[in-house]
Amino acid sequence: MDIESFLRARAGVARTSAFRRAGCTRASxxxxxxxxxxxxxxxxxxxxPREAGAYGVALDHNALLTCVSAAASYRLWTLHEPGAVHLSPGHKAAPPGTLTHGRCTHPPHPWLPVAGLADVLIHSLRCLPAVxxxxxxxxxxxxxxxxxxFLRRKLPGNRNARARAVLDCVIPRADSVLEVLANFHFRRAGLHVRRHVELPGVGEVDFLIxxxxxxxTDGSSHLEPRQVRKxxxxxxxxxxxxxxxLRFGYDDVVNHPERMVADVMAVLELCRRGAFDSR
Incomplete structure (x- = not known):
């Protein structure tokens, strides 16, 4: 048995019992x-070596990774690397330098020390900034x-009102993180927004405001020469x-959304004033 390959397939960390089930001996x-x-x-x-990371922290404290610390395990979109490890330690106190979440109420990940997807998302909705x-x-x-x-049913009552408000912003289809965030900020600004609109001679556009x-909204692929020409x-x-x-890149949408919205509002105001009428 190739022990390193076995570990790599399990995010770099495993218990002795997992090795035994896979046929690995104590001697090896x-x-x-x-x-x-x-x-x-x-x-x-x-x-x-050096690959246990947050999984090692969770296993070392008999806890489960959750919230944004579990996002990579489920291949979820994220905006930033977590500054601290988010754990669900059950009844135990959280170890220093970690953020504690409540007990998990859904089945955990089948083999990683990670909370179930439902608990991960519920914890994130209660913990993280809305975006x-x-x-x-x-x-x-x-x-x-x-x-x-399903998530809405799991978040009843006044204390979960903010979390349910985030769920209201989920859209049927988004081709990128940037599209999700831009839609959130445009709608929060009170703009009338249509997504994935087909325009004659242009094709499908991200937003028509x-x-x-x-x-x-342009991701990294839009910097490639062929895409620039297109x-x-x-x-x-x-x-x-x-x-x-108007076109906005990652830095505009993620780091400076207020500036992006201000630019859109400025152009709309100029339109209302007739600044782009033919002379």
């Missing part, structure tokens, strides 16, 4: 440990891993079709 474990190919986090828990929990829920919901209705302004043609076609177009 001891040999790998002596050679420095694996390390012992504590009795009965082994990891690849950070929104992208996690959006990712899971549009993949079909969970439904917004107030039926006159096209807004596109976007330039689409911009020209948009203007020829009688509409203006």
């Amino acid at each position: 474990l001891d040999k790998a440990l002596a050679a420095g190919r694996i390390v012992r986090i504590r009795r009965g828990i082994y990891s690849l 950070e929990s929104l992208v996690m829920v959006q990712c899971a919901a549009q993949r079909g891993d969970i439904t917004v209705e 107030e039926d006159c302004l096209v807004v596109e 976007d330039r043609k689409r911009n020209n076609a948009t203007v020829i079709g009688g509409r203006l177009c």
